[in-house]
Amino acid sequence: MSAVRQRILVIDDEPQIHRFLGPALDAAGYEPLRADGGQEGLRAIALWSPDAVVLDLGLPDMDGKAVLEKARAFYDGPILILSARDREIEKIQALDRGANDYVEKPFGVGELLARLRVALRQSTASRRPAGPMSLGDVVVDLDRRLVTKAGLAVKLSPKEFELLARFVQATGKVLTHKELLVSVWGVAHAEDTQYLRVFVGQLRQKLEDDPSKPALIVTEPGVGYRMRE
Structure with a gap:
């Protein structure tokens, strides 16, 4: 059949x-x-x-x-x-x-x-039971708030983790600057794109093999970012 x-x-x-x-x-x-x-x-x-x-x-x-x-x-x-x-x-x-x-x-x-x-x-x-997600050698466990890279723990600030969680929950989807800023920092920061750029840069430094050539959190020019699978 x-x-x-x-x-x-x-x-x-x-x-x-x-x-x-x-x-x-x-x-x-x-x-x-x-x-x-x-x-x-x-x-x-x-x-x-x-x-x-x-x-x-x-x-x-x-x-x-x-x-x-x-x-x-x-x-x-x-x-x-x-x-x-x-x-x-x-x-x-x-x-x-x-x-x-x-x-x-x-x-x-x-x-x-x-x-x-x-x-x-x-x-x-999105319809599967929650659990750790593997993104290359990066593993994110949202329930336990744990992040590892190549088996080693990665220390993130609360806001860095919240931003990463937003990316992980929408893996593969383009997230706009405004959508990310409002969901993580609130409506008052809806236009603070430079603020977002700084935090994305910090995540890249901690998670990417080469932060200057990001393969995990990629930029959609003029629009926002996308977490690759």
């Missing part, structure tokens, strides 16, 4: 996107689903409960960010944004409203599929 395929809903009004993305998803082992507008997409999410959604921001009947907000009221699966809008503010607003990741148009199918796999793994991991 063949395995049940994960269903990926693509919400986009461009026929050519569906023409090449549908077969690409199918070839990668997914079941592609299609919606051509925002309202149709919301109905499809409610009806089909897809494993992930790929959402275009430029839809004919409503803005993609509005679709994202409405979807997040009842859907907690991964949502990846497709956008021809290259302004950083558009990406940041989408991520702050609950998107897991974004890919700019024009895009490579390989990159989209890779980001989709990360989002799906993250979604699956």
Whole structure:
């Protein structure tokens, strides 16, 4: 008996996107689903409960960010944004409203599929029982508040640990500067990006093999950071 395929809903009004993305998803082992507008997409999410959604921001009947907000009221699966809008503010607003990741148009199918796999793994991991997480030679045990690197204990300040915990809980997801600052330091520090940069630098010094070329906590220029798996 063949395995049940994960269903990926693509919400986009461009026929050519569906023409090449549908077969690409199918070839990668997914079941592609299609919606051509925002309202149709919301109905499809409610009806089909897809494993992930790929959402275009430029839809004919409503803005993609509005679709994202409405979807997040009842859907907690991964949502990846497709956008021809290259302004950083558009990406940041989408991520702050609950998107897991974004890919700019024009895009490579390989990159989209890779980001989709990360989002799906993250979604699956979030449903697993809590326990230590291994990130290369770094092991983080959130329950016991213990961090080790190559078997040796790493001493973190309370705020460093809280920031690391936020990264670990969202491994693979882009976290915006504002999202990190508000969740760790509070609303009063929502714009203190330099403050965040200092703490990320401190974590890199303690956890990265080469802090000048971070492989664990990577920068998303102008947007925020991502913890790699």
